Amino acid sequence: MAKNLKKPVGAMCVFLFFSCLLLQSISAEGSKRVSFWGEWREDTRSISPSIPISAFINDGVLSIHSSTQRSDITICISKDGKVLYEEMIPASKTDCVTIDLSEFESGTYSIGLKNQWADCLWGELFLNE
Structure with a gap:
């Protein structure tokens, strides 16, 4: 059961990382x-x-x-x-x-x-x- 939890958590970390990069890129465009x-x-x-x-x-x-x-x-x-x-x-x-x-x-x-x-x-x- 612990193995099944690692995949969604890893995917969420990757999603959050790229979301932060996108937000930083968007904020840099207007600055x-x-x-x-x-x-x-x-x-x-x-x-x-x-x-x-x-x-x-x-x-x-x-x-x-x-x-x-x-x-x-x-x-x-x-x-x-x-x-x-x-x-x-x-x-x-x-x-x-x-x-x-x-x-x-x-x-x-x-x-x-x-x-x-x-x-x-x-x-x-x-x-x-």
Whole structure:
């Protein structure tokens, strides 16, 4: 009887996995991508041309995703040199970090990401009313 339960549970896990991917894809389509500049090597010896960090703004929420989850990430958002948000996220929780920007005024903000190996990425957030 235990063997019969494993198949439906496995099928449900596969279904949930692909449903999450579809929802993430749909939400990314309606959002604005944040472009980053800088270097993010994560203490590796080889330099990879791709950055394992992506970010999107959708309905006043900033979502930051790490595809590797190897680095603690310190997120800093500032405007006109004044830090408005700063938080360190442990590596194990960097798969999807969300930050509510609904209280931020419209305008251009700077975003900086740092890890424990001094890798840094910079970008700009454009918020509209």
